[in-house]
Amino acid sequence: MIILTHDSYVGSLLLSPLAERRRSDYLPLRAHSVVTHITDPPGASELSCLSRPATPPIVRSVIDAILSLRRMDNKAYLVQMKSSGVHGKTLTGKGMLGNGFHHMSVNGSLYPTKTKSRRQRWEVKPSEMAENTLNPIRAIVDGMKLTPNPEKPMISLSIGDPTVFGNLPTDDGVLQAMKDAIDSQKYNGYAPSVGYLKSRQAVANFYSSPEAPLEAEDVILTSGCSQAIELAINVFCNPGDSILVPRPGFSLYKTLAVSMGIEVKLYNLLPEKSWEIDLQHMESLIDEKTSCLIVTNPSNPCGSVFSKEHLQKILKVASKHCVPILADEIYSDMVFPGCSCPSLASLSSDVPVLSCGGLAKRWLVPGWRMGWILIHDRNNIFGSEIRQGLVKLSQRILGACTIVQGALESILNNTPQSFYSNTISFLKSNSELCFNELSGVPGLNPIMPSGAMYLMVGIEMDHFPDFKNDVDFTERLVTEQSVFCLPASAFEYPNFFRIVVTVPEALMEEACVRIREFCQCYYRPPSCDGNDLDQ
Incomplete structure (x- = not known):
């Protein structure tokens, strides 16, 4: 038998044993002006609640917690809610409730719930850190439709890994x-x-x-x-x-x-x-x-x-x-x-x-x-x-x-220093090749680098009305020319694309030829209307 009594005050339940509890262990209850008797028949798997009004959910949580204790020690519990703030104690056989009963009273405050309840179903979710982790490059690239032209071998100028093509081995x-x-x-x-x-x-x-x-x-x-x-x-x-x-x-x-x-x-x-x-x-x-x-x-x-x-x-x-x-x-x-x-x-x-x-x-x-x-x-x-x-x-x-x-x-x-020098010489040569080739392409503005492995190219989007942005531009470049350059939106800088200059020289030349062909197909010169002529 579990008996829960409460008055019209708001209180918090303290589970025994009292000596092992802290204030943080208090369990919040909102009391009602009724007395609830909850019976746990022998062998029953669920509670039978006899109350007016219906037992509040938080009370059910308390009862579940007590039943868990009871299943372990097979004792009976009396939960008496008071607003007096007097802490309860465990009563012996001489106590007013008789042998085997525990008396728990309420201190009148509200604290966060710490009940342990059995989950009814699996619910495993990723952490906030996992949910908030986003690689902008992957977010953009994974959303692109990258289907290369089957008639042209793919040339990837997007990956910042100098080992991809095998032309730059370590020493x-x-x-x-x-x-x-x-x-x-x-x-x-x-x-x-x-x-x-x-x-x-x-x-x-x-x-x-x-x-x-x-x-x-x-x-x-x-x-x-x-x-x-x-x-x-x-x-x-x-x-x-x-x-x-x-x-x-x-x-x-x-x-x-x-x-x-x-x-x-x-x-x-x-x-x-x-x-x-x-x-x-x-x-x-x-x-x-x-x-x-x-x-x-x-x-x-x-x-x-x-x-x-x-x-x-x-x-x-x-x-x-x-x-x-x-x-x-x-x-x-x-x-x-x-x-x-x-x-x-x-x-x-x-x-x-x-x-x-x-x-x-x-x-x-x-x-x-x-x-x-x-x-x-x-x-x-x-x-x-x-x-x-x-x-x-x-x-x-x-x-x-x-x-x-x-x-x-x-x-x-x-x-040896020669290893470093040879690498730098190759990167500089490829950068110059790419810069010189693309500088003559209408609508593109390459910027000559001074180091590292990359070159950025600006796109004059006004001259390419068929494309919404740099992502659309580079996506279509893959579809038609099988050349993949990383759209600079991945670096928070739209209307540019990045070229990795570690590819073999022959592939860099071929990639530049294809980019030129692509731009010539879609480039539109500045429009000229009557108002322009009058100025």
Whole structure:
């Protein structure tokens, strides 16, 4: 027998044993001015409720919870609701209810419900983080109708992976370093989450300079540069904070930030100035919630390289507003001859910088997933908190691949300069070929890059009335010419498309011929009506 009595006050139920309960364990009940007797007949699977009015749902939840207890201890319970606030106690055989009864009273407050109820059906849903995770590139590309022309072999200029066509292999010495690491059998176990000390020291030695010295303690090894960026955003930002991100810019920044409840504010790059930052616009976005400024140099998707003077102006804004910088410098050494690309940290006198890099692009091994964070903080603005935060965050996946770590020192110290030079020479040659070919195509405005692996092309949409936007344009280019360029809407910059310049030279030439043919078919010159003639 379970007896529930209550008066007209609002109260909360306290389940016994009293000594093991806290205020947070109180269960809310809204009382009614009736007395409810609920009987649990022996062997019955459900309650029989005799009450006027009908038992409220919350009361049913209470009864379910008590029945669960009863099934375990086979005792009877009296639930007496009062507004007196006197806590109940368990009564012995001398109690007023007799042996085996528990007396529970109410304290008169409302607290969140903590009942445990059996689910009636399966209901497994993804987390908010999963629901909020969206890759803009995938969102756009997956929605496109990419059916190539069967009469023309497909040429993909969309994937930022230098290994796709097999024409850009890594250096033989890099491969030998990996083989030696495997054969040594020294790197089959776990490493410290931040990486082996000797591997971190090798990275520190490779990137250290008099202007920005580094030690092993300033290096965190990560599973690729993407994880380095994720850790940097995580250590800087709380949900509700904001970050400043370039437009056009690498889509991963937004993917990571939005999934973590971080606001993304996009600052403009200026195509007419070789994609320099619109510093006035960037500064206007800074407020008390700004946690970090992301600077990508050299740029994906633009292929631009900022001058020393422009980098100093960026640092001046960051210093003025005390905003730390996340420098995405994965392409830092992939700069065409005639350009220089000093690291942001080497130019900073006070602004702390987390520089993210890795093996993927310069050494042409993106699948090896070896990245790093370089902590530059000459004035100790980060203190120990940011450093310890990065260590803690790195422990979530227990570190980067140990075999690559074992090969890292040899890779950094023994790769010949000729390997780097040959890669850069090829990328520059292909970029010039593409730029020169497309510069003569009506309605297209390519912008010559200075580094990285990309070239951006503007579309004068007014001259292509058959297409709604850059997505429609590039989709039709696949359908008719079997050439796939990534629409720049994926980088928050419509009416452009990005070309990856790592393809073999012959394919780049063929792709440019097809793009020209496509544009000549759909280009419409400026209209000229009578009003124009009168002016």
